[in-house]
Amino acid sequence: MKDPLGRPPLLLVAPAALATLFLIVPLGGLIVRTPWPNLLDALGNEDVRSALWLSVMTATVAMLICVLAGLPLAWLLARVEFPGRGALRTLVTVPLVLPPVVAGVALVSAFGRKGILGAPLLDLTGFAFPYTTYGVVMAHVFVSMPFVVISIEGALRSTNKAYDAAAATLGATRWATFRRVTVPLAFPGIVAGMVLGWARSIGEFGATITFAGNYPGTTQTMPTLVYQKLQSEPEAAYTLSLVMLFVSVAVLLLLRDRWLVSP
Numbered sequence: 001m002k003d004p005l006g007r008p009p010l011l012l013v014a015p016a017a018l019a020t021l022f023l024i025v026p027l028g029g030l031i032v033r034t035p036w037p038n039l040l041d042a043l044g045n046e047d048v049r050s051a052l053w054l055s056v057m058t059a060t061v062a063m064l065i066c067v068l069a070g071l072p073l074a075w076l077l078a079r080v081e082f083p084g085r086g087a088l089r090t091l092v093t094v095p096l097v098l099p100p101v102v103a104g105v106a107l108v109s110a111f112g113r114k115g116i117l118g119a120p121l122l123d124l125t126g127f128a129f130p131y132t133t134y135g136v137v138m139a140h141v142f143v144s145m146p147f148v149v150i151s152i153e154g155a156l157r158s159t160n161k162a163y164d165a166a167a168a169t170l171g172a173t174r175w176a177t178f179r180r181v182t183v184p185l186a187f188p189g190i191v192a193g194m195v196l197g198w199a200r201s202i203g204e205f206g207a208t209i210t211f212a213g214n215y216p217g218t219t220q221t222m223p224t225l226v227y228q229k230l231q232s233e234p235e236a237a238y239t240l241s242l243v244m245l246f247v248s249v250a251v252l253l254l255l256r257d258r259w260l261v262s263p
Helices: 010-033 036-044 046-079 085-097 100-111 118-125 133-158 161-169 174-202 206-211 222-232 234-254
Strands: none
Touching: 010 234, 036 046, 036 234, 046 085, 046 133, 046 174, 046 222, 085 133, 100 118, 100 133, 100 206, 133 174, 133 206, 161 174, 174 234, 206 222, 222 234
16 A cells, blocks of 8 residues: 555665664574574573573562552552652652663662661671572562553553542542552553563663672572673573573563554
């Protein structure tokens, strides 16, 4: 079907093609450089299986924490008018633009052994978050929470507030309206936010290695293992990176109805 607006101008098509190539070529290079015969052997390696399990487990736990805390926060930002709401939204989004290593340093300053909260916790309980699996989860929650909150807030804003008002006129409390009206209507967007948070968590590197370290079986996730292998076994790093690429594609397929369908 002929476009009524005419042919796209070359001045727009050419840079669009360059941008597409810039994004596709590195992924193609990863696929070409990966030693495919070694893929199954790599997945059978104990360190790889341990890092993969730890990544999936910590990302899942972090995602559940993000939803339990982030859904009420997203609702507050989307549905309640209060002084400072704009400032709160800004603070929530700061980890999105914060360099990952800086995020790790911030976690150390707060929850490290000499941190603002970490030092009293260590004195009272003898427990410290850094260099533990709990520290990995904490790092993942810190960097993933903004994705979850922003995605869910957008989903809540896209639903019609008139349904909430109708429920209120029928005598429903705000809690009942939240459970029975607001959440069901925004559920697809909530699921999308959960998937995004999980994907961001499983790919986290900078904050994790800064705050929790890179100890096999305890804090070594797939991204930190890839970094380690790249120093000594580049082929193994390519293979593990391909596994992470498969995970990323799987996430996109889960979100295909949201992002991969033309409006």
